[in-house]
Amino acid sequence: GVGLFAPLPAQPFLLGGILLACCWVNVLLGEWCERFFGKKDPQSVVIDEVAGYLVATLLIWPMGHELTYRLAAAFVAFRAFDITKPYPVRLVERFPKGWGVLTDDLVAGLYAGGSLWLISWITLIGRGASP
Numbered sequence: 001g002v003g004l005f006a007p008l009p010a011q012p013f014l015l016g017g018i019l020l021a022c023c024w025v026n027v028l029l030g031e032w033c034e035r036f037f038g039k040k041d042p043q044s045v046v047i048d049e050v051a052g053y054l055v056a057t058l059l060i061w062p063m064g065h066e067l068t069y070r071l072a073a074a075f076v077a078f079r080a081f082d083i084t085k086p087y088p089v090r091l092v093e094r095f096p097k098g099w100g101v102l103t104d105d106l107v108a109g110l111y112a113g114g115s116l117w118l119i120s121w122i123t124l125i126g127r128g129a130s131p
Contacts, residue, residue, distance in 0.1 A: 012061050015054055022051040023102055030098015041093065041101045052105030052112075053078050059113025060120065070116075077112035086111065 026047050033045045041048070056074040081089065082105060089111070092103040 012058060015058055019051055019054040019058065022047050022054065023106075026051060026102040027098040030101045033098075034101070041104075045101075048102045048105040049078075049082065051102060052082060052107075052109035055106055055109025056112035056116070059110070060116045073116055074112060077116055078109055081108040081111040081115075 030048075033042055034040055036042075037044060053075060056078045057071060060070055060074055085093075085104065085108070089104050089107045092107055093100045095103050
């Protein structure tokens, strides 16, 4: 199969390729979008959020049988970090051109994926499983 239901070993490479494509398009068109919409990081442009969400999902790999729950948790956690913008998320927003628009979402994705990974690890330890 192709897409999200590709064989499990191929899925992270597929999502990683989509992530790289989102980053490339964002940087390429970021400055133009800011001029066109007349503001920094316009809300109508969401390719940067897609990239950040993909970072979060890749950090909680493998998905396994809990696919729906993990994808939903990654989305909620990513949006929480994207909205609250903890340090250094707000700081990297200042990068020039499309880099600031993209980088804040990538860092929020790192926070989301990292926190979900940590929660998963703690939960495994709590159940007596080895990490």
